[in-house]
Amino acid sequence: MGKVDFYSNKTVTARRQHECEEAGCVRTKVIRPGQQYVRLAGVSHGDFYNAKLCLRCDRMHRQAWNFFTDLCGEDEGPPLGGLLGWLKENLR
Numbered sequence: 201m202g203k204v205d206f207y208s209n210k211t212v213t214a215r216r217q218h219e220c221e222e223a224g225c226v227r228t229k230v231i232r233p234g235q236q237y238v239r240l241a242g243v244s245h246g247d248f249y250n251a252k253l254c255l256r257c258d259r260m261h262r263q264a265w266n267f268f269t270d271l272c273g274e275d276e277g278p279p280l281g282g283l284l285g286w287l288k289e290n291l292r
């Protein structure tokens with residue numbers, strides 16, 4: 201996956217309430233205890249990151265990454281948490 205050196209994602213069940221970290225997330229936003237969400241961790245450009253996303257945003261992210269890296273041959277897809285802004289800039 202491009203410049204990402206290390207990456208993991210895990211679907212887990214929330215034990216307590218979390219918030220989806222995608223800024224454009226409108227429908228789910230709050231991840232309630234008992235709901236599944238995706239925990240992402242990785243190193244990108246030498247920086248460690250981790251994030252929590254609701255299942256819907258995780259799916260959007262993966263589809264956007266596949267689209268831009270596989271179909272368009274780009275090095276990178278949208279940044280975590282900034283999916284909508286990134287898409288607006290890149291889909292003009």
Ligand SMILES: [Zn+2]
Pocket residue numbers: 220221222225226228229253254255256257258
């Ligand atoms: Zn979300």
